[in-house]
Amino acid sequence: MPIHPIRIALQLQPQQADYAAIRRTVAEAEDLGVDVIFNWDHFFPLYGDPAGQHFECWTMLGAWAEQTSRVEIGALVTCNSYRNPELLADMARTVDHMSDGRLILGIGSGWFAKDYEEYGYDFGTAGGRLDQLRQDLPRIEARWAKLNPPPTRKIPVLIGGGGEKKTLRMVAEHADIWHSFSDLDTLRRKSEILAGHCADAGRDPTEIERSIGTPHGEPAEVGPPLIEAGATLFTVGVGGPDFDLARLRRWLAWRESL
Template sequence: MRVAVQIAQELADYDVVRRAASEAEALGVDAIFNWDHFFPLGKDRAGKHFECWTMLGAWAESTGRAEIGAMVSCVSYRNPDLLADMARTVDHISGGRLILGIGAGFRDWEATEYGYEFGTPAQRVREMGEALRRIESRLARLNPPPTRRIPILVAADGPRALRLAARHADIWHTFADGESLSRKSRQLDDFCRELGRDPAEIERSSFVEGDPWEVGPELLRRGIGMVTVIVYGPEYDFGELRRWLAWRDERTT
């Protein structure tokens, strides 16, 4: 089980966010994520907030071991070929530590505020499929190429999006839990087999909260290989993250 943290870049000055990322890496996290939003997720839309990809370029320099990425980039916010180039660049700056997270988006008002069209869920999933194809094509043509095959994380829960994860993802991120998680994981396995792909090639990922000694074994049983603890600004309390890291380390010693 890998343990990651999502540092929500809201309600805090950037130097506080940067220190939080450095502290998380010093604690021993496997990956550090931010999120691809333009405003805080709470009710205070006017609160402090920063854009994710320029921040990832800075994290590529200010961190040195943990993988980094956005959980997840909304495909409608950036031209897919440009996004591939951005990912390749951050991959080089970080020394091969980028995870490229992709999702269809869910905040219609946020897209409208920034002038992006926001279609129906079905339209957004189709757009995600086209974006994934273009991203993979562009990554294969860039000079210089990425330092490694950049892992692609796809956030998906519906059948159409799960099929895209089966085709393109190195990591599948789900918001499901319990039996719903197991059912969706079996669906992903079935789509992989239809496509001639080994389901074991795809790491399973979810957000997590609660006592890891109670929650962790159940997640492992259901196939989760990476959990992400969310911390919010401006305090960035790492108490829960420390417990998950202690549980991870206890299992591996």
């Protein structure tokens, strides 16, 4: 049996839709029994009309904290480059309190060049952005220890990505949840690499929850092998304008059948 419970998440991609549709979808997903609702941290759509409607991540999370009562909420994932780490820590602490302790801090190093160019951030290199994330994670943790009031709980940190030398080492050192879009074989291989980094960091790798984007196929067919490989948090992504939750319903029904 998995050490962590099997959970289903929705990544509600805040693109190509009015905010009223986003608000309705959040309410519907919570009513359906989803465990986590994520958005993402971009400034422009990733799919469809590149100039289509889009809304900002953390303002939205504050609204979700007030709108919801049960689900955990967070970004999949926050771009580390867009905010000073001390400020991000304070924002996360605030949403943690607003939600009565239901925030997950999902974070990554950033990759979408248009966000950087349009908003005036230095894009740099992939390696440089990863190095900056590694420097900033301890600053976030240190700021949480200084804030008054402190967070309501140890805010879970989710790190997204699969880089074997840098990202998985940061997961071993800082994360409570590791998210990737790996296929089955890749998940198995990278989990072994993560276990090696955990050994170096003095951590039990089973402490880290494995989160994965749901693959194509029926949940009853593709889900069990992923559980065997260690995945326990399964995230269904949906975008606007309609936010079709049919796939989410199938994954929730499968979870209930276990």
